[in-house]
Amino acid sequence: MKVAVTGGAGFIGSHLVERLLEAGHTVWTLDDFSTGRPEFLSHLQANKRHTLIQGSVTDRRTLKKLMDRVDVVFHLAAVLGVKNTVEDPLKVIEGNIDGTRNVLELAYPRHTKVIFSSTSEIYGKNKVLPFHEMSDRFYGAPSVHRWCYATAKSLDEHMCFAYAAKGLPVTVLRYFNAYGPRQTNSQYGGVVARFIKAALKGEPLEVYGDGAQTRCFTYVDDTVNGTLAALHEKANGLAFNIGSNCPITIWELAQLIIRLSGSTSPILLKSYAEAYGSGYEDMPGREPDLTRSESLLGYKPSVNLEEGLHKTIEWYRNRL
Numbered sequence: 001m002k003v004a005v006t007g008g009a010g011f012i013g014s015h016l017v018e019r020l021l022e023a024g025h026t027v028w029t030l031d032d033f034s035t036g037r038p039e040f041l042s043h044l045q046a047n048k049r050h051t052l053i054q055g056s057v058t059d060r061r062t063l064k065k066l067m068d069r070v071d072v073v074f075h076l077a078a079v080l081g082v083k084n085t086v087e088d089p090l091k092v093i094e095g096n097i098d099g100t101r102n103v104l105e106l107a108y109p110r111h112t113k114v115i116f117s118s119t120s121e122i123y124g125k126n127k128v129l130p131f132h133e134m135s136d137r138f139y140g141a142p143s144v145h146r147w148c149y150a151t152a153k154s155l156d157e158h159m160c161f162a163y164a165a166k167g168l169p170v171t172v173l174r175y176f177n178a179y180g181p182r183q184t185n186s187q188y189g190g191v192v193a194r195f196i197k198a199a200l201k202g203e204p205l206e207v208y209g210d211g212a213q214t215r216c217f218t219y220v221d222d223t224v225n226g227t228l229a230a231l232h233e234k235a236n237g238l239a240f241n242i243g244s245n246c247p248i249t250i251w252e253l254a255q256l257i258i259r260l261s262g263s264t265s266p267i268l269l270k271s272y273a274e275a276y277g278s279g280y281e282d283m284p285g286r287e288p289d290l291t292r293s294e295s296l297l298g299y300k301p302s303v304n305l306e307e308g309l310h311k312t313i314e315w316y317r318n319r320l
């Protein structure tokens, strides 16, 4: 197939591009390198079936040239990260809504299949676990910036389902805390990458809140397996949870990373107010119900947390 990947030089995107090429597809990658890195794809330079284009999904002309060539678009380009959400809500809102609208509008006339990367943030602070794809969303007031990412991704999903109702083949994937090599480990990155960086540098691992909040961390290979499974026709018009279903507290995660990396770093508690400013609300727990993904897509996460963390730690060890 001819495939476009937006955000293909990013953390999940670059792993997806590798797997698509391995499977024999021809791939056009679009990335503005805001968080993606050309070096994540440099080993693919000699591959004649791969073209890397620097550009943004908000630039319609560039996006159209790319999308006119393909049968499927994996739309991963996004502005994410809790820190971005509280610091620069407009960037998060515009970055997530404008790009997705462009992708869907350009896909529609050519009946191009769209696989949209959404997020488990969608469920917000719903406390009824695990989250099923039809679970309710539960957010705070719109004046609280913290909810703008979930809201923007929700509107993106609404657009996807609106186009699906008009006959466009669209699939929505809700990723649950993906981690692995190439994840951003700056202050804008996810907790696993940040903890590994601190552990390897002998710096304190900062656990926000009381550390009792839980997440289901998903190794990137499993995230990509779920993403590729969405190519199936059965996936059209539906949302799927893509994650692991083994919750761990953030405090335990910090301890595990210290043990696996052989670090002597201390673990420090930091208040949410110190980390993200006042008024921040965290999700106490987040866990996917995988019934739908397993029964329709055959999706099953296969990398356990220790194994995935081990691979991730080794990747960062040579790069810090």
Ligand code: UDP
Pocket: 082, 121, 177, 189, 190, 191, 192, 194, 195, 206, 207, 208, 209, 213, 215, 250, 282, 283
């Ligand atoms: N977290 C933390 N220390 C950090 C970064 C994050 O304790 O340096 C916590 C954060 O408050 C949340 C969890 O780890 O409870 C996962 O955070 P992340 O930003 O990776 O993803 P989220 O699940 O919030 O989207």
